[in-house]
Amino acid sequence: MASDTFVFSQPSSFTVFVALIPRRMTYLIGWLVGLCLFQEDALAQSSQTAYSTNSQTIAVGKQLFQQNCSACHNFSQKGIGPNLATVTSDVPAQWIKDFIHNAPDAIDRGDIRANQLFDEYKQAMPSFEHLKNTDLDALLAYIYSQQRKAIGVTDERLGPPQKNPIAAGILPAGLRVDLTEVMTAPATAQKIPLARINKMEGMPGSNNRLFLQDIRGTLYEMVGNSLRVFMSMPGERPNFINTPGLGTGLGSYAFHPDFQQNGLFYTTHTEKANTAPADFAYADSLRVSLQWVLTEWKQTNPAAPTFSGSGRELLRINMVAPMHGVQEITFNPTAKPGSPDYGNLYIGVGDGGSTENKAYFLCKDPNRVWGKVLRIDPAGKNSENGRYGIPANNPYANATDPGTLREVFCRGFRNPNRITWTPDGTMIISDIGQAQMEELNVGVAGADYGWPEREGTFVMNHQGQMDRVYARPTNDSGYTYPVVQYDHDEGNAISAGFVYTGSAAPLLRGKYIFGDVVNGRVYCVDASTLRAGQQATPQELTLRIAGKPTTFQQLTNHPKTDLRFGVGPNGDFYLYTKTDGKIYKITGCTAE
Template sequence: MSTKLLKTVFIVLFCILSRISFSQTKYNLDPKSIQTGKEIFEVQCAACHNFTQNGIGPQLSQIIMKREKNWLISYLKNPQKTMAEELNFDKRVIAMPAFAHLKKNEVEDLLAFINSRQSKPDPKRAISPDGLINPIPESIKKSELTLRLKYLYTAPATSDKIPLARINTMVVLNDASKKVFLSDLRGIVYHFNEKELKPYLDFKKMVPEYIHVPGLATGLGSFAFHPDFLKNGLFYTAHSEKANSKKPDFNYADSIKITLQWVLTEWKTNNPASETFEGTRRELFRIDMVSQIHGMQEITFNPYAKPSDEDYGLLYIGIGDGGSSESGYPFICENPKNLWSSVLRINPSGNNSKNGKYGIPETNPFKTDKRFAGEVYCRGFRNPNRIYWTPDGKMIISDIGHTNVEELNIGQKGLDYGWPYREGTFIIKPDANMKQVFDLKGNTKSYTWPSAQYDHDEGYAISAGYVYNENEIPALKGKYIFGDIVNGKVLFVENKDLNLGQITNIQEFTLEIDGKIDNFRNICNNNKTDLRFGQGANGEIYVYTKTDGRIYKVVGCE
C-alpha cells in the first residue's frame, strides 16, 4: 500500500467518490426532514466533513450522485465491514466511525440533508498536477531509545461511548502548593495525583449554557490559574456554548453561519485552598465560530515570568480559524483585524478593551497599529492547540494541520506563521483544493517557518508535549517529548535544536508499557488513540489516551 494512501484519514470515502454510480433512489424532500438531518449532521458528521473542502474526511457535495442510497445506508452502519468486503483495504487505514446507533428515520433524515447540499464539482477545487504527492519524503527515524511507561489508572468515564474520558489539559499551580489539575472536555476539572482524580469544578452544574458537542474539541478547551492564585483566587477557562447564546464580542457577517461560541471566563474562588470550587465568575469575551472545529483550545500564563517582568499575569490565548478556511471563508482568519487564527495576549485585570472587561497590554506588537487587532501577539495558525514555554524560555506553539503537515512553532511577538496560505513550509491555496500543498518555488512572502514538521505519512494530528529537564531519567534530559493524536506514536526533538524558523529532525521512541514492547493503538484496540501529554509538579511526564481514559507515567528511558 502506498504512503499516499496511508496518509488519508477516512480514505474509503475518497474511493467512494471516484466510483460513479448515479443514484436513482428518491430522498426525502420534506423541509422538516432536511432540518432534522442537518441537526444530526452537525452533531455526528460536521467535525470531519463539509460540502466545500476536504477536512479530516472528504467533502460530500457529490456523494449522493455517485452512490446508491442503500449502499450509503449500509456504509453508515458499518464502514469497516464495507471496506473489508468490497474495497479490500489495508487494515491500518482509519475508517470513519460506525453510526449503527442511528435509527432508520434518522439515517433517512441525514441523507435527506446531504442530498439537499449536492452540487456540481467546482472547477476551482480540481486536483492540480502541480500538487505534491508526498510533501516530506524523509521518514521520521526510529531512535535507539525505548521509553518506559507505567499504567497508573483509568479516568472516570464521562460517556459510555468512545472516547470514554476526554481527559485533556494538565495544569500545575505555579506556587508553593504545586497542586496538579487535569480537565475533561466534557466539563470537569479534577485534582490529579498518581492514585486518583477528585472533582474540583463541574461545568455542567455551574454553566447551564455549556456544551461539549458537536465536535472533536468542543467543551472545556483549557484552563489556567493566575500566578497569584493563592492570593487572589483567580483562574480562567475557555469553554463552548450554543450559537447565539449571548451577543458575541467578536463576530463576522451575519450571512455566514454560526455553529457555536467560545467563551473566556474568569473565576474567583472564595477559598484558594479549598478542595472544591465555590465562588463567582465573570465573562471576559465570547467569539463566534463558523464550525465546531479549531476554537479556543488553549489559555495559559508564562510560568517563568516573574512579578517584575512585563509578561507577568498576562494571559495567552490560542484561537484557531474556527473552520472558516475549509468552509469557504478564509478571509475571516486572513483579516489581521480579526482574532481568529491567532495567539492573543491580554491582561485579565485591565479594562482598555472594546468591551471594557479586560486589558490590552501596551507592549503587544499591534497595540497602536489600527491595521491589526491589538489583542494579537502572533498570528497565522490553523489550530494553535497548545502553548508551552521551554526551560530556556522559548514559546512553543503546536499547530494541527489540514491534510498534509503538522507543525511545532517558536512563537515570537508580531510574527505571521502563514495560515491560510502556508501549511508547514508549503503553499496551500484556500480558494482551490485544500487537500493539496505546493512547493514554495522561490515564493518570498515573509511568513515564519515552523521549527519542526511532519507530514501525514507519519501521523495525522500533532499532540504537543513538554521538555523533560530533570535528572531522574538522564536519557530524556533536554528532549521535547510529544506525539501524534491519532496513531499514538511518541516522538521527540532535542530542545537545543529548536530554533526560530529552522527545521530540526524528529525521532520516534520505541514504547515499553508495563514491561512489554507495545503501542497505543494496540492497547486502545482502536486506530485512533487520542493521545495527550501532561507534565507534573516535579517535571515528570504523563501520557494519556482519551479513547480509553488510561493515564500513564514515564518512568524510564534507555
C-alpha cells in the first residue's frame, strides 16, 4: 500500500440520520446530501475504499471544496447542507464521484437513491462534468481528511437535544384568501428559479409607482400588468456578480423618503473577492468569498421612468461564504420629517456563513459588522470612512471605546432577511434559521437576539452540532427572544411579510401576513400581539384561485416555491414566487 493512502472497510449496515435542510442553495447540495443516505446493497458492492492522504492532493481538494461546497457544507454541523463528518465512511467513493459528475442523469435514469433525495430535498444539483477524475479524488481526499477530525463532537453538557422543539403545529386561521394572478416576471434563467424576484417596494411620495427587483441584477417598475426596467446593475457596476446564488446579486434597494426632491436611492450588490479594499474585513487567515457593496444613487430626474445619474459607494463588507449577506436595506416608513429616525438607513447584515465555517467569533463579537442590523445616516460624514454618518440616537453612538462599532442598532442574527414596520411603528425583523427554528423579532435598539448561541428560544452549540437545539437554562438572561417562531415541521425558511391594510379583504385587516420560502404555506398573526417579551401564535391561511382551493406548491408545480410578499399602492397585497415568476394579488377573503 502506498504511504499516502488510507484503506478502511465499509460497514455492512449503518444508521441514517438526516434532518430536512434549508433549501436556499444552488451548488453541491444533491450529492452531499446523498452521501448520508446510501442503501445497504450499494455499500455491499464496495467493501474497501481508498482516499489519498498526500498533503498536496488534499490542498487541491481544499481549494475545490472552498470553490464549490463550503457555502453549504462543513464538517462540524449541519448548515445549508448536511454535516459531512462521516460521509466518506458511509458512502462508496465511486457512487459519490458518479453522482457529482451528473446528478440529473442519475435522477432521470431512475436511480432509487437519487430520486429519494430529490423527493426529500425538493431540488437537484446541476451536473459537474467539467470536474476531472483527479479533481474528484482530491475533493474526496480533503473531505476525508476533515471528517476524521470532526467525528466525536458532542454536546452532553447541554442536556438532551430537543427532538421536536415545538410540538404543536400551526393551526388553520379559518380564513380563505382569494388570489388573482396579475403577471409573470421576465425569466432571467432557463432553469428554476426562473425569475429571482425578491423585494417589492413603493416609491415614497408617489401614489402609484411600485418597484420589484430580480436578484440577478434588474430593478423593475411595475406598470399596469407588466414590468419595465428601471435600472440594470450590471450596466452600472461592471464588477457585479450574481453567482453562486444563495442571495448573491442585487440584494436589496430602498428609496430615500425625500426621493421626489433629492432623487436618492440605495442598493446592495455583490462583487468578487478583493475587488476593492473593504471597510469591514477580518484576518487574512480567513477566506474572502465575495464582497457586499452599499451604494447611494442620485437620479438626475426623479420623475424619469428609467435611471440616469451617478452613484457613490458608502461601504464594502468582506464575507467568508456567499450566503447570509446584505439582503436588506430600508428606511422606517413610519418616521415623520423632523423625527430622530427620519432619513436613517437600516442595513441587515447576515453572518456571512461565518458560524458554519468555524469563524463564529465574527458574528458573536458586538464590535464586528456580521450578524447585525446597522443604522446609518447616509447624509452624514462621521463614520470611520467618512462616507456616511452615525445617527446620534444609535445605542452605541456615544461610546468612548474607539473599537466600538457605533453603526450597530441591534445584533445576534444569522440572516436578518427582512425589516419592516407595522402601522403603529413596531419594527419587525425576520431571521432565517439554521436547521431547527424560523423567527420574527421585534426590533429593539441595543438588543441581542442570541445568534450564534441561540436559535429561536433554544440553546445552540455553535462549536458543536448545530443541527441540534437544547432547552434554555433556568437562569437564562441577556437575550431578546422572538415574538413568533416555528420549527422545521412547518417550514424551512421564513418569508417575512407585512400588515394587511388594504380594502379588498377586510377580514385580513390588522393581520401580519407572512409565510415559508420553501413550502409556500401562508401564515398570519394579529399585529397587535407582536410585542417584545411575549410569544404570538401564528395561524395558517388557505388559498383559492377562481374559487378553487390551491397551494403554492400546486401553483408552481414544484416542491420549492420561493415565496415572497409585497405591498403596493392603497395597501394592495402581493404574493409571488421565484420558482416560476408569477405574481398574485389578494382580491378577497371569506371565513371558512
